[in-house]
Amino acid sequence: MQNGTYLRNGPGVWHIHDYNFRHLFDGYATLVALQFDNGRLIAAHRQIESEAYKAAKEHNKLCYREFSEVPKADNFFKNVSDVISLFTGASLTDNANTGVVRLGDGRVLCLTETQKGSILIDPDSLETLGRFEYTDKLGGLIHAAHPIVTETDFITLLPDLVRPGYLVVKMKPGTNERKVVGRVDCRGGSTPGWVHSFPVTENYVLVPEMPLRYSAKNLVKAEPTPLYKFEWCPNSKAFMHVVSKISGKIMASVEVPLFVTFHFINAYEETDDEGRLIAIIADCCEHEADTTILDKLKLENLRSFDGQDVLPDARVGRFTIPMDGSPYGKLESALDPDEHGRGMDMCSINPSYLGKKYRYAYACGARRPCNFPNALTKLDLVNKKAEIWYDEGAVPSEPFFVARPGATEEDDGVVISIISEENGGAYAVMLDGLTFEEIARARFPYSIPYGLHGCWVPKT
Numbered sequence: 391m392q393n394g395t396y397l398r399n400g401p402g403v404w405h406i407h408d409y410n411f412r413h414l415f416d417g418y419a420t421l422v423a424l425q426f427d428n429g430r431l432i433a434a435h436r437q438i439e440s441e442a443y444k445a446a447k448e449h450n451k452l453c454y455r456e457f458s459e460v461p462k463a464d465n466f467f468k469n470v471s472d473v474i475s476l477f478t479g480a481s482l483t484d485n486a487n488t489g490v491v492r493l494g495d496g497r498v499l500c501l502t503e504t505q506k507g508s509i510l511i512d513p514d515s516l517e518t519l520g521r522f523e524y525t526d527k528l529g530g531l532i533h534a535a536h537p538i539v540t541e542t543d544f545i546t547l548l549p550d551l552v553r554p555g556y557l558v559v560k561m562k563p564g565t566n567e568r569k570v571v572g573r574v575d576c577r578g579g580s581t582p583g584w585v586h587s588f589p590v591t592e593n594y595v596l597v598p599e600m601p602l603r604y605s606a607k608n609l610v611k612a613e614p615t616p617l618y619k620f621e622w623c624p625n626s627k628a629f630m631h632v633v634s635k636i637s638g639k640i641m642a643s644v645e646v647p648l649f650v651t652f653h654f655i656n657a658y659e660e661t662d663d664e665g666r667l668i669a670i671i672a673d674c675c676e677h678e679a680d681t682t683i684l685d686k687l688k689l690e691n692l693r694s695f696d697g698q699d700v701l702p703d704a705r706v707g708r709f710t711i712p713m714d715g716s717p718y719g720k721l722e723s724a725l726d727p728d729e730h731g732r733g734m735d736m737c738s739i740n741p742s743y744l745g746k747k748y749r750y751a752y753a754c755g756a757r758r759p760c761n762f763p764n765a766l767t768k769l770d771l772v773n774k775k776a777e778i779w780y781d782e783g784a785v786p787s788e789p790f791f792v793a794r795p796g797a798t799e800e801d802d803g804v805v806i807s808i809i810s811e812e813n814g815g816a817y818a819v820m821l822d823g824l825t826f827e828e829i830a831r832a833r834f835p836y837s838i839p840y841g842l843h844g845c846w847v848p849k850t
């Protein structure tokens with residue numbers, strides 16, 4: 391194993407004093423680090439010191455709007471209406487609890503869906519260094535939680551709730567300034583679809599327009615609605631738009647079957663024998679166009695498993711987007727969902743295959759009955775088979791692939807996951823990327839809560 395640090399972010403504290411949050415996504419961000427140092431493993435964890443977290447600790451109450459929680463009127467600006475503070479962004483959380491990325495310039499950035507929740511941290515001490523200030527004038531309050539980050543680029547989408555659409559933006563390493571690549575207007579609905587993540591190919595950025603859309607009326611509600619800040623709008627239809635990375639032009643825009651996804655896995659360009667582009671293939675963790683997964687992530691559901699099989703089905707949804715001007719795209723299962731127990735989310739790939747034809751993905755899968763993904767799975771998208779790693783009582787977080795230095799095979803590397811156990815225990819596990827067998831496990835001397843997304847910071 392090369393030397394370096396695996397960092398994982400995620401909600402980890404779900405209460406303020408004696409007030410308990412209701413949804414998984416509300417929790418205050420907890421970073422966990424696994425530092426690999428010449429065969430030794432050193433583990434650490436630390437809270438991200440966001441303004442939202444510090445204010446909650448200082449005042450013993452919720453002070454900012456979280457994913458589903460809204461402060462009581464007297465918790466924030468007394469005389470400013472919620473609506474005004476929502477649209478200036480002042481009341482929005484900066485609780486950067488979703489992901490962590492290493493920028494091409496080496497800075498390590500924690501993110502969530504609010505732009506103000508972009509927070510720099512020190513990957514060695516896990517100390518919060520401060521807010522990442524975007525120096526451009528693009529404004530906006532929200533962005534995709536998952537930018538596409540490489541050594542040379544940072545690409546993200548900014549949903550536009552005023553003029554329904556999405557800005558595609560990019561930022562060079564060493565800068566804090568995003569530049570507009572292009573813009574996509576929504577084709578359906580009066581608001582953009584929720585965009586937690588999106589995929590890219592070598593030449594294109596794909597903009598998903600999901601029929602689960604931001605909801606103007608739910609955004610200002612004080613109490614959570616069944617779909618939180620969103621609305622299911624099947625009549626508004628679903629679309630995939632293809633934007634050129636170079637010109638920003640829309641190269642295709644097709645209607646696709648209705649879908650629900652948080653996470654795109656990867657995408658690539660399909661060419662014919664003469665090398666002409668015929669289609670774009672984009673894969674995602676798709677929840678069978680069923681929004682109930684969102685409410686299943688309520689803490690009371692996650693904390694009460696009684697043996698009933700209540701995890702909604704999910705699959706690898708594969709979009710085929712024709713590039714010949716045809717108006718419709720396809721959405722099919724890339725493999726039989728029974729291969730991975732019809733549970734599917736929290737994915738990773740070998741980063742060298744980003745935007746390219748690829749064969750393997752790693753994700754959380756299911757061994758049923760369950761109420762949450764309880765297994766790790768390696769998906770072979772060519773042979774349409776899945777391997778499963780399962781340990782009784784384990785709640786594994788995203789299996790994160792780290793390639794072996796010098797590897798030539800796509801799956802030559804290791805897969806790291808942090809396991810929270812039903813009984814309060816926790817351990818880190820390392821699987822062989824090729825065989826999917828367990829290589830090592832290291833137990834934490836205390837509990838580590840379930841978490842979301844990670845990144846690899848190589849030792850320099």
Ligand SMILES: CC(=O)/C=C/C=C(C)/C=C/C1=C(C)CCCC1(C)C
Nearest residue numbers: 415455456457487488502503532619
């Ligand atoms: C943890 C995770 O995956 C998602 C977190 C999403 C958050 C914190 C979303 C926050 C929002 C608000 C506080 C109001 C505006 C809308 C929205 C972006 C959903």
Ligand SMILES: CC(/C=C/C=O)=C\C=C\C=O
Nearest residue numbers: 488652683734735763842
């Ligand atoms: C944990 C999760 C879905 C699990 C269901 O199968 C989704 C998390 C989304 C945010 O990053």
Ligand SMILES: [Fe+2]
Nearest residue numbers: 488535652843
């Ligand atoms: Fe995510």
